[in-house]
Amino acid sequence: MQVAVIGANGGIGRELLPRLADAGHDPIGVVRDESQFEAVRDRGGEPRLGDLEDDFDAALDGADAVVFTAGSGGSTGADKTLMVDLWGARRVVDACVDAGIDRFVMISSVGAGDPLAGPEPLRPYLVAKRCADDHLEQSSLDATILRPTRLTDAEGTGTVSLTLDERDDTPEIPRADVAQAVVACLDIDRTVGETMHLTGGDTPIEQALGGDD
Template identity: 45%
Template structure:
């Protein structure tokens, strides 16, 4: 199925990988960015740049899209304004626009923010609230929760399961490949899963996830 996908946070490290992968596929892809100065980089990845601010109106950005991949983040800045409220704003706009699929890049530890390091607690609380809001929406959603992100080259292999912060890490490139693979699997609608670097090919690993 060919999708019309909006990548929110397309200029971020994971977002650029996602945008590049989608642009090299049969899908139509637009990269949502906050700064117009980033437009040339998004075009160089093969996507249409869309300038919009998650904390403001995003209706024009979601118009005509059937799928959204949320990879945006505050980078440790305004976690409640971006990671929570910005994500919720985009979910609400997606519902209103009739978007079919919504992929959320979350974080391992979001199911129990108080168990993580103090420095990450606000971030994890914000991610948990965004995840919960998405689950309560009418969108066919998938929530992906990786461990610590690295800039090592991806090799297309992961492991999924029940993990805790500190159990391991995963290259950003493999997280992006997992998000795109999950987008193309309607049987993962409703699923939330954690992932780390592993030795199982991504497609095979995703086959073992129960979305019920």
């Protein structure tokens, strides 16, 4: 499959491109700066330009599936939360519907299910993620929504948990394991229509996602 990764220069995006290529897919790395093209190629992706606050539709040409793993980041303000995390994500969903790209994997966030229960500074971000998730769920796309806990750059473990412990010490998760979970989702039909919390854990990723029949 040609899989377009929105946010290909980000933490999960960089982990995702080579894993998609290793799994036999043709990754398209959508970035917003040509200076990032070489890094996309080095990771096995075909680089394309696309800015969520501007034009990106052409970046999706020929794609069979889209993964949204862009984000405004913690150091920007509410304007970028609205324009990237909420409106950007919604626009990608709409672009997929218009282009007939059926498969969509959204990297959402833990806490998006109930934004008001989250830490106060994070609530606008969680609302943005929730609204984007809702828009995807209400679309005609074959959608999987992954809601990871806090991301780390630790080495991947190949294992996760789908259970969300309400304790404060809910395990964080390496970006590499989220990336591996995305690849597994594309291969496991029963993840379509599912919204799943993803935390660090002990279950092999494919098994946790229901791929071990």
